[in-house]
Amino acid sequence: MSIWANILEAMRNLLATKQRSILALIGIIIGTGSVVAMLSIGGMVRHETLKRFEDMGTDLISIRLRAPEPDQGLGVSDLAQVEQGLAPWFAVVTPSIEAGVWFELGGQEQFFTQLGSTANMQALYRLELAAGRFISPFDHYQRFAVVGQQVANAYADAGQLLAPGSTLAIDGRIYSVIGLLERAPEDLFGGTDVNHSLIIPIGALSRLDGGEIDSLAARIKPGLAHQASIEQAGQWFAQHFPGLDAEFSSPEQMIAQMQQQLRLLTLMLGAIGSISLVVGGVGVMNIMLVSVTERRREIGVRLAIGARRRDVRRQFLIEAVILALIGGLLGLVLGALAAWVVAYFAGWGFFVTLPVLLLGFGVSAAIGVFFGFYPAIQASKVDPIIALRS
Amino acid sequence: MNTSLSQNRLLExxxxxxxxxxxxxxxEILKGISFEVAAGELLAVMGTSGSGKSTLMNILGLLDRPSAGRYRIAGEDIGQLDEPSxxxxxxxxxxFVFQQFNLLPRLNARDNVALPLQYRGLPRREALARARAMLDAVGMGDRDHHRPNELSGGQQQRVAVAxxxxxxxxxILADEPTGALDSRVGQEIMEMxxxxxxEQGTTVIIITHDPGIAAQCARLLRMRDGLLVEHDALAA
Structure with a gap:
């Protein structure tokens, strides 16, 4: 008997017992659904993460500097040497000194960061100006400030519209505003939210707050291997500034970390999916065993008219696989729907990939074969003499 | 007569x-049974229940194997064959024709008739065409899409014969083929x-209780307690 004839018959038999077939499938539907949902959600999270770094580039490196002993830190005067020393690996280097300050503005507590940096910072972080200009190498020790968007908003709320040329007082200091920034991504690599910052020439801030540089940001030169460059730059630091802890982090590391975390989540959801699938498989096995018992006479007739035992076995196996595949198909729909709901509320772009769908389908087929095998064997062992008696 | 019989021996x-x-x-259900059936014979097997005729039927139909003895179909020794053969x-x-018809309830008449051909490996289309022709031949051509539960007993048995x-x-091995039918319908089946x-010289073995049915067969085997007790050759 051809495979198509088998499939046709299997469909007919399943349709004849629709209700209980569907009930038996609930486990497989949930199992496949959760596998598909978790893989889709994982894929979307990964995609969203990568997309965020795409805006900034994955060649961005942040180096956090710590000096355990006083006077071992990196000063503004060391910058030229550092820039030169790191030149083999890093194209653009920009330092920052951060001085956070709480103060009251228009009756609201605000936290802003005074961020001492250099002109390179704009290019490095791809910052967009809303008005005015960015700090330049010629600003030296001038108390100029480029204002982050949230800072400008806070002043606007307090009744002061900032524009290039206006002055602002913060924590007892007066700065001249030279530029306003467009909104920047919140978690610019390196940890400081530019939107809540005033960017100030590093010379000016180091005079006010002391000169130790908190961190450097850089871009790896095009074409260099990231990890190797980071290691070599680390060695350079250890050689030239032995008293300094230089802690490198890169988007690649972060992506790797995030994927590690996702893998854990994936494994967990995978375990839940697997348990449901096993429960579903047992459901399929149960329904098939019931079916074998109910159809003993039919099996006897089939054997009498010339079915081989393996024809009978194949027929019941195909029926189990089709049953499981129907469950798998419904599970795919359910899983995609769940992923869509999550994407909708998280504001992610929704997508389901073909490998995920194929995996969901493949898993349910495998469940059908695995759990359909025993009932199929039972069916093929029916004794036609006993089945035809009665 | 004897030579022509031995040349045409279908069952031994x-x-x-x-x-x-x-x-x-x-x-011990069968206690040593020997007979031959020539191709084209119409044979009745009679016996009370427990006489072993059902067991004989199962052996003749290759659903069961004898514990001892030799059974040949068209010269082929059954004892040597494996299950797929x-x-x-x-x-x-x-x-096979059964007392209870034994049509598959979920298949319509045509699909039921096509089933043996499908197990033979014929393409579905060809199997269905031949099934259709066979239903015409038994007078059920207009019922080919009916399911068994939409047919009367006599109609179901016609489909089963097809x-x-x-x-x-x-x-053709028929086990009480008229047993579940009223006598008029049973006689119609018998006439088939x-x-x-x-007309076609088909070899038919009918197992029956009914002396009226047995009397219409050319030859009668009587069984009692696992043995053949009478070996009648009635006039055709």
Whole structure:
């Protein structure tokens, strides 16, 4: 008997017992659904993460500097040497000194960061100006400030519209505003939210707050291997500034970390999916065993008219696989729907990939074969003499 | 007569025995049965229940193997064959007709009749075309899309006969084929067998309680307690 004839018959038999077939499938539907949902959600999270770094580039490196002993830190005067020393690996280097300050503005507590940096910072972080200009190498020790968007908003709320040329007082200091920034991504690599910052020439801030540089940001030169460059730059630091802890982090590391975390989540959801699938498989096995018992006479007739035992076995196996595949198909729909709901509320772009769908389908087929095998064997062992008696 | 019989021997049984182990007891159902059936014979097997005729039927139909003795179909020794070969022989050589019709309830008449051909490996389309033609031949051509539960007993048995015949077997084995039908309808079915025997020379073995049915067969085997007790050759 051809495979198509088998499939046709299997469909007919399943349709004849629709209700209980569907009930038996609930486990497989949930199992496949959760596998598909978790893989889709994982894929979307990964995609969203990568997309965020795409805006900034994955060649961005942040180096956090710590000096355990006083006077071992990196000063503004060391910058030229550092820039030169790191030149083999890093194209653009920009330092920052951060001085956070709480103060009251228009009756609201605000936290802003005074961020001492250099002109390179704009290019490095791809910052967009809303008005005015960015700090330049010629600003030296001038108390100029480029204002982050949230800072400008806070002043606007307090009744002061900032524009290039206006002055602002913060924590007892007066700065001249030279530029306003467009909104920047919140978690610019390196940890400081530019939107809540005033960017100030590093010379000016180091005079006010002391000169130790908190961190450097850089871009790896095009074409260099990231990890190797980071290691070599680390060695350079250890050689030239032995008293300094230089802690490198890169988007690649972060992506790797995030994927590690996702893998854990994936494994967990995978375990839940697997348990449901096993429960579903047992459901399929149960329904098939019931079916074998109910159809003993039919099996006897089939054997009498010339079915081989393996024809009978194949027929019941195909029926189990089709049953499981129907469950798998419904599970795919359910899983995609769940992923869509999550994407909708998280504001992610929704997508389901073909490998995920194929995996969901493949898993349910495998469940059908695995759990359909025993009932199929039972069916093929029916004794036609006993089945035809009665 | 004897030579032509031996040339056309379809079935040969020699000393067929069948025992069953029931718990510690051994039950001998067939105690040594020997006979031959020539191609084209119409044969009735009679006997009370428990006489062993059903067991004989199962052995003749290759659903069961004898415990001892030799059984040949068209010269082929059944004892040597494995399960798939027996299935193939059942499919190609034997057509079963049962008392309870035993049509598959979820298939319509045409699909039921096509089933033996599909197990033979014929393409579905061809199997269905031949099934259709066979239903026409038994007068059920206009019911080919009916399911068994939409047919009367007599109609179901006609479909079952079509299923038995569709593979052009050398032997029709009918187990009480009229037992579940009223006498008028039963006689119609019986006449189908007679016509098959007369017009197409099909070999038919009918197992029956009914002396009226047995009397219409050319030859009668009587069984009692696992043995053949009478070996009648009635006038055709």
């Amino acid at each position: 049984l020699e000393g067929i025995r069948k025992e069953f182990q029931i718990g510690p007891a051994r039950l 027996l299935a193939r022989l059942r499919n190609e050589r034997i057509g 299923r038995a015949l569709v593979g052009e077997p050398s032997l 067998f007679l016509r098959l025997h007369r």
